[in-house]
Amino acid sequence: MRLLRQLEFAFEQFITRIVARQDRVVQQALPMPDRGPATEAVALQFGRAADLEATARELLRSLGANRIATEIRVEWNPHLKTAAGRADYRQKLISLNPRLVEHPEEVDRTLRHEIAHILAQYRAGRGRISPHGPEWQQACRDLGIADEKRCHTLAFPAKRYAPRFIYRCPNCRRDFPRVRKIKRTVACLACCRAHNSGEFDGRFRLKLLRS
DSSP, X not given: OOOGGGOOOOOOSSOBOBOSSTTOBOOOOOOOOOOOGGGHHHHTOOEEOHHHHHHHHHHHHHTTXXXXXXXXXXXXXXXXXXXXXXXXXXXXXXXXXXXXXXSHHHHHHXXXXXXXXXXXXXXXTTSOOOTTSHHHHHHHHHTTOTTOOSSOOSOOOOOBOOOOEEEEOTTTOOEEEESSOOOSOOBOHHHHHHHHTTSOOXXXXXXXXXX
């Protein structure tokens, strides 16, 4: 069934680091510092976060997402060097940067931000949705963070990577910069929505311009 899962799109003119899977873009974040007295507490915040996991499950249940509530896991992940948090719907996993313990007032908001990604995809089922599109925005409102932005507001220096590959839609002529080469067939979402009810259409397949 050729649905939106066949699509992959770029939404930024400047690309943040791509990690793990080809279609995942992480948020701006803070590189982990060298170990020192100020980071000893951070070093302890590795592994499963049982208290935050319980909070996540309670919030999901309160919004009718009972099935996903029983499966969700929350962890402190020291490998998150360029993200405040990350949500992986396939793995039913929310990962948080241990550096957040230095900003305790932001932990709950970051957790809700990532829960919103899980909730939005849960509601969409198998449908493909934009990472910070209307479905995610509605989930944020339901979670009490209606004014949430796509990137966190912590004073973390962003690590940016220059795009090496430029793709272009042959129809609308929009450019899609990418850090890594796209390894599967992708098309322009806007054109597919405008001309083919949101389903994949080979007429709008992205073309590589340069590398």
